[in-house]
Amino acid sequence: MLEERYPIVKDLREEKELVWINPDRTEDPAALEGFGLSMADIDDAEARMARFAPFIMACFPETQASGGIIESVLTPVPGLQARLNEKYGSGIQGRLLLKQDSHLAIAGSVKARGGIYEVLKHTEELALEHGLLSGYEDDYTKLATPEARAFFTQFTVQVGSTGNLGLSIGIMSAAVGYEVIVHMSADAKQWKKELLRQHGVTVMEYESDYSEAVKQGRASSDANPKSYFVDDENSKNLFMGYAVAAKRLVSQLEEQKVTVDAAHPLFVYIPCGVGGAPGGVAFGLRQVFGTNVHTFFVEPTQAPCMVLGMATGLQNEISVQDIGLTGLTHADGLAVGRASGFVGRVMVPILSGEFTLRDAKLYDYMRDLLESEEIFIEPSACAAFQGPVMLNQYPETRAYLEQHGLTDKMSQASHILWATGGRLVPESIREDYVNTYL
């Protein structure tokens, strides 16, 4: 029945690589209202990160060069562009750039944005409530003193994670002084668990998938009045932490002399798991660039939870297991069977569409980047490459370009691959990845 109504469900069930164009994306700004999220919230989040910058610098010397601001570089990748065009017949016109959240300070993934932001927001609330800070103008390095740390040890922070969110929340929470418990799903990598334990984090391991780890984490946190649970599926704080990226991208694009307007469209491709990270970034991009930005998510064929939820309108009421998929994928962080309903609903007027890809391609794309640009990012982050590789090759995306009057503007377009993770991957695992052929 579902398949009759939504033919895409059959293609998803059969693990076909595909593109889905969102029929509900709209130019109408009124459609963005009603979620309790606005540009003012992004400004508020950015200001909070600025207040914490001296504290971050004090805890993480690696952030000194950037003044305690956690931000990644935007790198032109013409070598990769030539490689993709030559090898896959992609015909990518305009400029291809790599947004290296893979190399973000502290957590080495996009999760450094949302995860760290949420931990700091909670910390600010506790500090103000208990008089550790007198107000927003106070000196936040006070929070890095042994006395402050001793205060925070009475509180616990918990999170359910497939890996990278756990690293981000775990490392930052441990730096503040909290007791931290990270509830890990079965697919989480051993090295991530070990790294967290080195930071003094308690890692709980489950045989089950991500949704179950989240459930266990929430139950454990609810049982302790001094525990705070970071809810990856529903957190507006995480979402806003991710959205800040868009504001900062404006000056980075200016530095690269990249114009974004009606004659110079911007395409952004982001790997999607539960949806918080790509959703927050996409929301911010829409606020900043209006409809001149065209954002596409990319998911593995075995875990296309967001496209399944959005295309059927069922959002988080359907899982990939419901249509016979395993939800298992080599793409760490994208092995999510059920998308965030909150994010899916916010994306309805914003998202341009979604691509899916097979796991084997993750490794091919990873080698393409490494060989052409000498940049390493983790395989899941390479899911983004499917977007520009296929943009000119699917009839659906060609029709999208045509409908939006973009076909003759593509030589002035820019394409951003959002590289979501990689810096913390140990050398031996990198070698394994480089030698993996599926």
Ligand SMILES: *Cc1c(COP(=O)(O)O)cnc(C)c1O
């Ligand atoms: C978490 C993650 C994503 C996707 O973020 P979601 O919020 O789960 O959608 C993408 N890439 C990497 C490397 C990640 O760790």
